Amino acid sequence: METESMRSGYTTGACAAAGVRAALLFESGEPWQEVMLLALDGTPLHIPVKAVWRTAGGITAEVVKFSGDDPDITDGVSVYTTIRHLAAGDGIVFRAGEGIGHVTKRGLSVPVGEPAINPGPRRLIGKVVEDMLGADAALEVTISIPAGVKLAKQTLNPILGVEGGISVIGTTGVLRPMSEEGFKNSLVPQIDVAKEAGFSTLVFVPGKIGERVALRYGLPREAIVETSNFIGFMLEAAEKRGIARVLLFGHIGKLAKVAAGVFYTHNRIADARLETMAAYAAAEGLPAGGVKELLHANTTEDALLVLQRAGLQARVCDILAARASARAERYLFGRMKVGTLMVTLAGERLGMDETARHIGEDFGWDEQEMKKDKTM
Structure with missing residues (x-):
């Protein structure tokens, strides 16, 4: 299989753990140029170390991230780890250096105010420290990724x-x-963060078009969750976390697929946009010639022109929105309320169902902005 020949790499957390081991080896006068770690799943990792040196703040090691065949944005960046011994009893203290963020919202695996060093890397570094210095070791570990x-x-x-x-x-x-x-x-963590911020109603956007227009309509940024193509998966994740309502908000090209019962919307997996629009347009009286023209449209934007000329755009788009919500609620066996609002690439409102209207009103969205879009 293709995946069997793909190369694995090591995480930024493993780079930091390798840096800690290399710095401790350097301190004890032992070779540090390549270190071996046991990953938390037992996989042995052999990680080269680019450099180690003493600084005013301790000992610093540089490890270059290798992502294998994963398309990871940190591939090739330098991860710097600086260690400094602390007084007995202080344990391991983690610090964020340049390029490492701090957590500012609840709902993540690290408490607010802490360096954004996840539990996995903390455990892996803890294993290295315990292995080399003993269970009672006290060490400050500062991780920096300037490119971050x-x-x-x-x-x-x-x-x-x-x-x-x-x-x-x-x-x-x-x-x-x-x-x-x-x-x-x-x-998924987007849902956890939004829930911790107090939102039981969320706005799901498949991509940047929906996000941009939702913000313009006055919907709260903290409630907006990007789903990419995984709308069904994210709906299930929200329902499992006790979210009461979701507003599907985005371009008609994505959400028309949901109206057809498609919940993984990548165009190479399912592309029923034009067929769905044509079916509902035909049901609303679009003549056969118009249906054929719609089916041969290059894009959903072109298809909308066909509906517009026939005077059916508003009616068909409202039906598509209602249908998308109904299919989503059926997908979840009725355990969560779903509303849908569809827009054009330019942000013009196309179709909306009653649940979407109620959600928007509860959020206090900008009615004037919506009316302005409707008449574009």
């Missing part, structure tokens, strides 16, 4: 409440090529 200041802008960290840089992550220390399951699970 810029890289954080390419992550969900600003939404999740990690400010000032990236997180030091890794469940075991081994970085295997990103699976679909791994990517899906990386989206």
Whole structure:
């Protein structure tokens, strides 16, 4: 199989743990150029160390991140780990250096105010320290990834409440090529953060179009959750966490698929946009010639022009929105209320059902902005 030949790498957490081992080896006069770690799942990791040196604050080691065949944004960046011995009884104290964020919102695996160094890396570093210095060792560990200041802008960290840089992550220390399951699970913490912020109603956006327009409509940023193509998975995750209502908010090209019962919306997996629009347009009286024209449209935006000329755009889009909500609620066996609001690429409101209207009103959305869009 293709995945069997793909190379694994090691996480930023494993880089930091290797840096701790290398710094302690350097301190004791032993070779440090390559260290061996046992990942938390028992996988042996052989990690090269680029450099180790003494500083005014202790001993610093530099390890270059290797992501294998995973498309990880931190591949090739330097992870710097500085150790400093503390007074007996202080235990291991973690500090955030340059490029490492701090947690500012509840709901993540690290408390508010702490460096964004996840539990997995903390445990892995703890194992290294215990192995080399004993269970009662007291050590300050400062992790820095200078490139993290810029890289954080390419992550969900600003939404999740990690400010000032990236997180030091890794469940075991081994970085295997990103699976679909791994990517899906990386989206879920958004729900936890929103819930901890006090929101029992969330706004699900498949991408940046929905997010941008939702903010323009006055919906709260803290309640907005990006789902990517995994709408069904994220709906289930929200229901399991006790979320009461979800507003599906985004471009008609994605949400028309949900109206057809498609909950994984990647275009290579399912692309029923035009067929769904054509079916509901035909049911509302679009003549056969118009249906054929709609089916041969290049994009959903082109298809909307067909509906517009026939005077059916508002009616069909409202039906599609209601249908998307109904299919989503059926998908969840009625355990959560779902509303849907569809927009164009330009942000013009197309279709909306009653649940969506109620959610928007409860959030106090900008009615004037919505009316302005409707007449564009």
